[in-house]
Amino acid sequence: MIxxxxxxxxxxxxxxxxxxxxxxxxxxxxxxxxxxxxxxTVGGRAENRAGVVTLRFRCTFKLAxxxxxxxxxxxxxxxxxxxxxxxxxxxxxxxxxxxxGDNTLDVNELxxxxxxxxxxxxxxxxEDCKGLCYVCGQNxxxxxxxxx
Numbered sequence: 001m002i003x004x005x006x007x008x009x010x011x012x013x014x015x016x017x018x019x020x021x022x023x024x025x026x027x028x029x030x031x032x033x034x035x036x037x038x039x040x041t042v043g044g045r046a047e048n049r050a051g052v053v054t055l056r057f058r059c060t061f062k063l064a065x066x067x068x069x070x071x072x073x074x075x076x077x078x079x080x081x082x083x084x085x086x087x088x089x090x091x092x093x094x095x096x097x098x099x100x101g102d103n104t105l106d107v108n109e110l111x112x113x114x115x116x117x118x119x120x121x122x123x124x125x126x127e128d129c130k131g132l133c134y135v136c137g138q139n140x141x142x143x144x145x146x147x148x
Contacts, residue, residue, distance in 0.1 A: 001042075003055075006103040008048050009088060015047040018057060022108050027061070030112045034119070037075045038062035042111050046086070053086040055098075057107070059115045065123045069131035070139050082114045 001020045008014050024036035044057025060079045067074065086105065087097045098105065130140035138145035 001107045003046065003105045003107050004103065005046070005053065005086065005100050005105060008046055008053055009086075009100075009103060012048050012051055015045055017043075017045050018107060019043045020107075022111065026108065027112055030109075031116050034116075035064040036061060037064040038077075040111065040115070042107065044082075054083060055086055055105070055107075056081070056083045057111065058082075059111050061115070063119075065125075067125035067129055068123050069129045070125060070141055071132065072125045072139065072141070074125050078115070078119070080115055080118045082111070084110070 001018065003016070003018065005016075008016055019042070021039035021041050023039055027036045027040050028034065038061055040059055040061040042057055042059055044055065046053060046055040058079065058081050060077070062075050062077045064073065064075050066072070084098045085096065086100050088099070088103070089101055090097060090099055098110065125141075132139055133145040133147055135147040136145050138147075
């Protein structure tokens with residue numbers, strides 16, 4: 001979704017709501033290591049308060065995982081909140097602001113990059129996952145093995 005920001009930048013007090021879905025295929029193009037089990041639902045608001053434009057949004061989605069310990073497949077839902085300050089230009093480079101020089105912002109790209117930075121690096125089916133027996137490969141969450 002391309003967000004048009006000219007009116008938002010020009011009028012203090014102006015707001016613009018956003019609500020859309022990013023299809024799983026589009027999200028997976030940007031993040032080929034992840035399997036999206038649902039669209040990424042994005043909802044939020046951009047607002048100009050005293051000349052400062054802030055974009056706040058929430059991403060909700062479901063990923064299909066394989067547990068790093070027991071290799072069991074499962075889906076998990078995620079919900080993340082993000083906030084960014086939008087500007088038309090900067091005099092010096094600053095990662096705290098999103099520069100929108102042409103008064104537009106690709107919210108799909110921003111949302112996907114934000115959520116990828118939030119995803120966990122270790123995926124477990126549950127916090128107390130026992131994993132697999134290193135001898136016979138039995139899933140120890142389902143029961144004990146007969147290994148000595």
